[in-house]
Amino acid sequence: xxxxxxxxxxxxxxxxxxxxxxxxxxxxxxxxxxxxxxxxxxxxxxxxxxxxxxxxxxxxxxxxxxxxxxxxxxxxxxxxxxxxxxxxxxxxxxxxxxxxxxxxxxxxxxxxxxxxxxxxxxxxxxxxxxxxxxxxxxxxxxxxxxxxxxxxxxxxxxxxxxxxxxxxxxxxxxxxxxxxxxxxxxxxxxxxxxxxxxxxxxxxxxxxxxxxxxxxxxxxxxxxxxxxxxxxxxxxxxxxxxxxxxxxxxxxxxxxxxxxxxxxxxxxxxxxxxxxxxxxxxxxxxxxxxxxxxxxxxxxxxxxxxxxxxxxxxxxxxxxxxxxxxxxxxxxxxxxxxxxxxxxxxxxxxxxxxxxxxxxxxxxxxxxxxxxxxxxxxxxxxxxxxxxxxxxxxxxxxxxxxxxxxxxxxxxxxxxxxxxxxxxxxxxxxxxxxxxxxxxxxxxxxxxxxxxxxxxxxxxxxxxxxxxxxxxxxxxxxxxxxxxx
Numbered sequence: 166x167x168x169x170x171x172x173x174x175x176x177x178x179x180x181x182x183x184x185x186x187x188x189x190x191x192x193x194x195x196x197x198x199x200x201x202x203x204x205x206x207x208x209x210x211x212x213x214x215x216x217x218x219x220x221x222x223x224x225x226x227x228x229x230x231x232x233x234x235x236x237x238x239x240x241x242x243x244x245x246x247x248x249x250x251x252x253x254x255x256x257x258x259x260x261x262x263x264x265x266x267x268x269x270x271x272x273x274x275x276x277x278x279x280x281x282x283x284x285x286x287x288x289x290x291x292x293x294x295x296x297x298x299x300x301x302x303x304x305x306x307x308x309x310x311x312x313x314x315x316x317x318x319x320x321x322x323x324x325x326x327x328x329x330x331x332x333x334x335x336x337x338x339x340x341x342x343x344x345x346x347x348x349x350x351x352x353x354x355x356x357x358x359x360x361x362x363x364x365x366x367x368x369x370x371x372x373x374x375x376x377x378x379x380x381x382x383x384x385x386x387x388x389x390x391x392x393x394x395x396x397x398x399x400x401x402x403x404x405x406x407x408x409x410x411x412x413x414x415x416x417x418x419x420x421x422x423x424x425x426x427x428x429x430x431x432x433x434x435x436x437x438x439x440x441x442x443x444x445x446x447x448x449x450x451x452x453x454x455x456x457x458x459x460x461x462x463x464x465x466x467x468x469x470x471x472x473x474x475x476x477x478x479x480x481x482x483x484x485x486x487x488x489x490x491x492x493x494x495x496x497x498x499x500x501x502x503x504x505x506x507x508x509x510x511x512x513x514x515x516x517x518x519x520x521x522x523x524x525x526x527x528x529x530x531x532x533x534x535x536x537x538x539x540x541x542x543x544x545x546x547x548x549x550x551x552x553x554x555x556x557x558x559x560x561x562x563x564x565x566x567x568x569x570x571x572x573x574x575x576x577x578x579x580x581x582x583x584x585x586x587x588x589x590x591x592x593x594x595x596x597x598x599x600x601x602x603x604x605x606x607x608x609x610x611x612x613x614x615x616x617x618x619x620x621x622x623x624x625x626x627x628x629x630x631x632x633x634x635x636x637x638x639x640x641x642x643x644x645x646x647x648x649x650x
Contacts, residue, residue, distance in 0.1 A: 166209045167644060168364075168418045169372055176206065177422065184426060185352045192349055199323045199346075199426070206328035207292070214290035217255075222325045224251055225300045226318055232307050233314035241308055248304030252297040259289050264495030292332040294492055294650050298457055299325050303339045305461065312340045320346040327428075329419040333412070333647040335433040335453035342428075350427035359612065360424030365630055366611045367417025373633050374597060375411035376643045377590040378403050384582045386556070389566060394575035397566060404556055405549045406594055408646060409438065412451070415645045417609055436605045438598070439533075441540035443509040444519055446548060447486075455489065462488055478514050483507035493555070493650050498563055502554040509547060531603075593633070 166172045180202045188194040208215045225248055232244040303321075306312045315321040324343050330336075385392055385400045392400075416433035423430040431453050440446035447455050463485040470477025483504065490503020513519040528534050533541065550567070557563035581587040600610045607613025615623045 166206060167648075168415065168422075169368060169638070169643070176202075181425065190349055190351050192347065193319070195350060196317075196319050196323050196346055199328075200319055200326065203323060203326040203328040203331065207326060207331055210332065211291045213288070217290055218296065218326060219322075221251065221255060221297075221300060222322050223318075225303060225325075226315075226321050229304055229307050229314040229321075232304060245304055245308040249301050252301035255293060255297050259287060259293055261495045263287055268497075291648060295334045295336055296325050296331055298336050298454075299339070302336075302457065302461070306339055312343075315339070315343050317347070327423075329422040330430060333415050333419070333645055333650075334451075335416055335419065335431045336457055337431050337453070338457075341431065345428050353427060356427065357425045360421040362421070362612060362615070362627075363417050363424065363609050364421035365627065365634075366609055367414040367421060368634055369630050370410040370414030370417065370597065371643075371645070372414075372638045373593050374590060375407050375414060375646075377586055377593075377637060378407040378410075379643065381581055381583055381587045381590065382407060389562070389569070392569070393577050393580060394570050394572045395577045396579040396581065397570050398575060399579045401549050401553055401566075401570070405438075405545070405552050408552065408555070409434075410597070411646045415647065432608065436601055436610075438545055439525065439541055439602065439605060440544050441523075441525070441537055442513060442518070442544055443506065443547065444513055445522075446544055447489075447506070454492070458485055458488055458492075475514050478519065479511055482510045482514070486510070496558075497560055498554045498557050501560060501563075502551055505551045505554065509551075525605075589637075 166176060180198065183198055184195055188198060204215060204218075207218060228244055228248045228251070232241055232248070235241045235244060303312075303315075303324075307314055315324075320343055323346055324337070324339060325331075327337075327342075382400055382404050385396060389397070413434045420430045420432070433452050435449040435452060437446050437449040440449055463481050466481035466484055467478060470480050473480065484507075486507030487500060487503040489506070490499040490501070493499045493502075510519065525533070525537060532538075553566050554560070554563045557566060600614065604610030604613035611626075615626065618626070
């Protein structure tokens with residue numbers, strides 16, 4: 166049951182009606198409804214893992230309760246470590262255990278030591294990378310004294326399992342999310358309309374751009390040896406756009422659903438392809454993950470290595486980015502993806518421009534200056550090169566793809582099996598980025614733009630988006646890319 170499906174529409178309509186009709190203004194009853202709906206939603210995707218989610222939530226809840234009552238620094242540290250180890254342990258076992266076994270087995274075989282160790286039949290729960298980070302941040306924030314433990318088990322469980330975000334985020338912090346569940350919520354028409362607009366924009370990104378690009382890109386990746394360099398190069402660019410519109414589209418829809426329910430979810434993207442440097446890109450891409458890792462990984466390491474000067478910052482950022490890469494999955498391609506991005510920070514750190522935040526100022530025509538545009542293109546191409554690692558099945562395939570780009574056929578005309586779909590989607594991409602640029606000062610692009618239009622133009626624009634979604638929606642439901650993480 167994914168956002169761009171009839172089944173989710175039916176599910177959400179039922180939740181919406183109950184939430185605002187018989188349960189209107191009854192905070193406890195609304196939270197019970199959200200919790201049961203969230204577990205139903207998660208069970209619909211992977212019912213076998215519902216007990217795991219409940220047990221993990223219960224353990225962290227009672228650890229948080231014990232932590233809040235602890236009068237000893239030693240006991241507090243022990244309880245915090247137990248909470249962190251619970252979250253990390255879930256990730257390691259379900260997501261990385263077989264990877265470690267296979268890697269060590271390959272290493273032993275490579276040095277002539279035969280290994281009979283086989284991998285286990287472990288099913289990775291959907292959304293585990295997202296809800297475990299919520300579990301970890303909860304105990305850490307209590308330990309730091311930034312929040313009090315949540316006395317209401319239902320509110321805490323709803324925070325962990327909230328159905329719009331459990332499968333692919335954003336990763337909300339407990340100090341911003343849980344208090345909203347403890348406030349009285351009645352239907353806010355303006356907020357609900359805003360949520361519907363954001364859902365519409367997210368649905369357009371997913372259905373019209375990402376899903377149509379997927380068909381074009383998958384054809385190329387399914388037959389790499391037969392592709393020209395120009396085709397591979399353009400496909401790499403299109404995959405960057407596919408990944409962005411797919412994940413950003415999901416985030417917009419999740420945030421929009423939350424707004425309709427009167428709950429503000431953290432922003433996850435801030436127009437990252439208009440970034441002029443690698444650090445600016447990562448501040449604007451998957452914000453809830455990068456900010457989480459910056460707070461819990463980079464900052465502690467940066468403090469630990471502070472005596473090393475710039476070398477310490479480099480070590481901290483590389484370690485942080487490797488974790489960003491490995492977070493995505495048990496594959497050496499993700500580790501190398503993180504390392505690659507970490508290395509891109511080194512020139513910024515050496516030149517003392519790492520912490521600079523320069524406001525983007527367009528020229529008199531409202532467009533980026535040539536200097537800014539060149540930086541945007543350069544940053545985008547560097548990111549695109551790294552995303553080949555992200556998309557590849559293994560490092561060998563990624564290296565082969567990259568080497569094949571730089572050959573004599575780089576300056577030929579790209580060829581795709583579905584040429585019309587490719588050209589049509591590129592037209593939508595141009596339209597999409599034009600809207601993004603125009604509305605880049607808003608929380609989401611069309612919110613900033615449509616405020617300046619009169620009603621006939623505004624509704625004509627909405628109608629065109631809806632028409633495009635209806636015309637170009639794939640016949641089969643296409644899962645979001647980040648569901649696999």
